[in-house]
Amino acid sequence: MGLFGRGSGGGLMNVIRCDEQDYLVWKWRPKHQEANSTSRENSIRWGSSLRVKEGEVAVFVYPQKDGTLQDFILGPFDKTIKTANLPVLTNILGAAYGGDSPFQAEVYFINLQQNNQVRFAVPYFDAFDPRLPDHGVPIAVRGTLTFNITDYRQFIKFNRLVNFDKEQFVLQIQDAMRRNVKEVVMNMPQEMGLPLVQVEKQISAVNDRVTERMKTRLEGDFGVNLKAIDISAIEINKESPYYEELRQLTADITARTMQAQTDINIKNLQDTQRINAENLEDTLRHQREEAARAQRLQTESNFTGAFGIEQQTEVLKAAAQSLGNMGSSGGEGGGGMNPAGMMTGMMMGGAMGQQMAGMMAGMGQTMQNAMNTPPPMPTTQYYVGVNGQQAGPFSMPQLTQLAQNGQLTQQSLVWKQGMAGWEQAGSVAELSSLFAPSTPGNGATPPPMPNP
Numbered sequence: 001m002g003l004f005g006r007g008s009g010g011g012l013m014n015v016i017r018c019d020e021q022d023y024l025v026w027k028w029r030p031k032h033q034e035a036n037s038t039s040r041e042n043s044i045r046w047g048s049s050l051r052v053k054e055g056e057v058a059v060f061v062y063p064q065k066d067g068t069l070q071d072f073i074l075g076p077f078d079k080t081i082k083t084a085n086l087p088v089l090t091n092i093l094g095a096a097y098g099g100d101s102p103f104q105a106e107v108y109f110i111n112l113q114q115n116n117q118v119r120f121a122v123p124y125f126d127a128f129d130p131r132l133p134d135h136g137v138p139i140a141v142r143g144t145l146t147f148n149i150t151d152y153r154q155f156i157k158f159n160r161l162v163n164f165d166k167e168q169f170v171l172q173i174q175d176a177m178r179r180n181v182k183e184v185v186m187n188m189p190q191e192m193g194l195p196l197v198q199v200e201k202q203i204s205a206v207n208d209r210v211t212e213r214m215k216t217r218l219e220g221d222f223g224v225n226l227k228a229i230d231i232s233a234i235e236i237n238k239e240s241p242y243y244e245e246l247r248q249l250t251a252d253i254t255a256r257t258m259q260a261q262t263d264i265n266i267k268n269l270q271d272t273q274r275i276n277a278e279n280l281e282d283t284l285r286h287q288r289e290e291a292a293r294a295q296r297l298q299t300e301s302n303f304t305g306a307f308g309i310e311q312q313t314e315v316l317k318a319a320a321q322s323l324g325n326m327g328s329s330g331g332e333g334g335g336g337m338n339p340a341g342m343m344t345g346m347m348m349g350g351a352m353g354q355q356m357a358g359m360m361a362g363m364g365q366t367m368q369n370a371m372n373t374p375p376p377m378p379t380t381q382y383y384v385g386v387n388g389q390q391a392g393p394f395s396m397p398q399l400t401q402l403a404q405n406g407q408l409t410q411q412s413l414v415w416k417q418g419m420a421g422w423e424q425a426g427s428v429a430e431l432s433s434l435f436a437p438s439t440p441g442n443g444a445t446p447p448p449m450p451n452p
Helices: 086-093 152-158 164-194 195-203 203-222 243-302 304-328 339-372 396-404 429-435
Strands: 025-028 050-052 056-064 067-074 078-082 106-111 116-129 130-148 225-236 381-386 389-395 413-415
Touching: 050 056, 050 067, 056 086, 056 152, 067 086, 067 152, 078 130, 078 203, 106 152, 116 164, 130 164, 130 195, 130 243, 152 203, 164 195, 164 225, 195 203, 195 225, 195 243, 203 225, 243 381, 243 389, 243 396, 304 381, 381 396, 389 396, 396 429
Parallel strands: none
Antiparallel strands: 025 106, 050 078, 056 067, 056 106, 116 130, 130 225, 381 389, 381 413
């Protein structure tokens, strides 16, 4: 039997398919039958062919006393209608029609692939700046909304398929867009602390806020998926009597804000310079104290030997006095010779002699060492100008440390004894090496290793 042949129950076999190019929901009807032209409009012959393209779904709707039931055939699909393909129909028909009689169903095709664009325009409406709440300025907004259908079951739940009108559907979306755009634009100056005259520069911020609102609205109320909202323009009516007043007010506030920020920056710079100068002065003070301490320790070290000799001399003098006392002690009434004391004195005298000899040898060695030690090298010292005040003097090692810390630069003023006046450190030949860039080694490159 051919696809368009006659079945045993009479009537032509049908090819159920959608050949529309631009549609969101399209209702199929038997060939040569217009809407409401016959009572058999929804009569489908068993064994008809169903063709569903990729990116669309065919919905079979079966009217029942207690509501409607649906079968969904997701494309791509190109087969003869059988109970195995339509499980809901199997439960409805059973064996009542003998598998041959027509059955009643409405067939709708829903486009899942197409991106549907809705252009919208919000005509001029009054928005208000929080600084002048009684002065409304007209604003208009234009853009495009893009959506598609991803959850067709949800879409059918929120929209009637019977006599579905895409134009009415788009009008409903446009109305929702206008309400949300107006609310976002009117509330932005207050919520963001933004001058109203600068709202037209906030297209991205308005776009993001409207998208967040509309995504929930389209999914919850229309059953469609929002892909993008693209606001192309936000226009302020610059002919409005209050626009120039708001613009001048915003310009004055912006100028005062910029001046205040400049003053803060200058104050921060001055504070930074003052703190750096104090830190430099503190560093120089610590270095002076360390230099004085090192010099004091060197002086004490030089006189340590002499101090030790003085102490030993005092000990020997005390010992000699004790020797004299022992030589005369022990007689009656304190007179006469004391042999035991004499012996003791001789023993102590020997010990004292040895100690005296050792002391003299030590003194001689110390004096010899002092004679053999060369005098300290003369130290070159410079004064450094810091914030109009002189600091120092500093030795070359101290100046090297200051240069490494960035506290002494080529522009710093320096002076030492013998100079006619203060000069920049970079122009003093003796100090030029402090600012020369360091180079590792002598720059020589070793030759390649010989092959073994």
